[in-house]
Amino acid sequence: MMNISAKMVKELRDKTGAGMMDCKKVLQESKGDVNEAIEMLRKKGLASANKKSQRVAAEGIIECYIHTGAKIGVMLELNCETDFVARRTEFQTLARDIAMQIAASPNVEYISVAKIPENIVDAEKRIETGREDLTNKPSAVKDKIVAGRIEKRLKELSLLDQPFIKQSEITIEDLIKKNIALIGENIQVRRFEKFIVGGGIEKKSNNFADEVAEILQNK
Template sequence: MNISSEQIKTLREKTGAGMLNCKTALIETKGDFDKAVEFLRQKGLASAEKKLSRTTKQGIITSYIHTGAKIGVLIELNCETDFVARRIEFQTLAKNLAMQIVASNVSFISLKDIPQEMWDSEIRIESEREDVKTKPEKIRESIIKGRVEKTLKTYTLLNQSCIRDPEIIVEEYIKNHVSLLGENIQIGRFTKFVIGENN
């Protein structure tokens, strides 16, 4: 099958995968763009998962000040080597994540960062809802757990719909860069500043 360089370029821009991988994906999926994206995600995320346990001691701290200078973010993004930390793709990722934080109402990186008292509070609220009170205990627990997680995910950066690619969440967006750059990438911490917020 004849795959054009334009198709490969478009797929590369969409996924961040290498040219050869993009060509392979298009050949494997007979030129079907959406299936090629899915193919790369499956392959890329598989390799990304293996890297996610590796230590991240390098990285950068970057900032983003929103137009009007009323909102700003500082973010620490970590990787494994200084070589990757200096790459433009890594620095762009850090900047895009800072912009994502400005655009979102998030306070935590992931669900595991949310304090237990917030979990307990949400569980109490959901347990008191009339539509779950009459359910059998097993089903009731499952419904409450699902609802609590859904609510708390709205406060976490990794579970937000990515502003750069709304079809995926931020966690997948980072994993795509793990595949692209070949190193584990983790958000160390972030702080959002809003003018007048502490007044």
């Protein structure tokens, strides 16, 4: 099987909007012929997903998912273009899969890297720049390491960058694009909220030794 570089995959993805794994697959099948790969993606309906993603999506559903044990819950708004598509089984299955993904991803807080507030990005940069293992590194090397760590950290916070729990070779972004191609409408994650039992409540931590000492003093 021909070795396909990440650069070739990215270039094809930029041209077609298709998912990374789809691009890699057709490049392998076409032996690196980009034009043939584009044609193969078009036949599968995957090359049009990027264009559809620019259209207004104001319909959709709100999906609620409660994880086993009722300790974690997710509420998600997933949008499409028409109410007809919102009622389709494929769309509702996608909404549930994404809600389950959010519940299974403890670090995810934002829809995409682009949605992460600048103050959060700046805070992560300060943390990574100040790490002890970088103290004696040359500036150019240090900057490169920090940039790589920041990119990794921001992707950990981003829903669209998560490997799909049911098919780890694709991301949630790839999954959504596959469904755009399948359904024929734009699909967008509008917003989500995760609920964890006890979240945000400061729990009292009892120190047994202190309790014993207090009891003895009060005798």
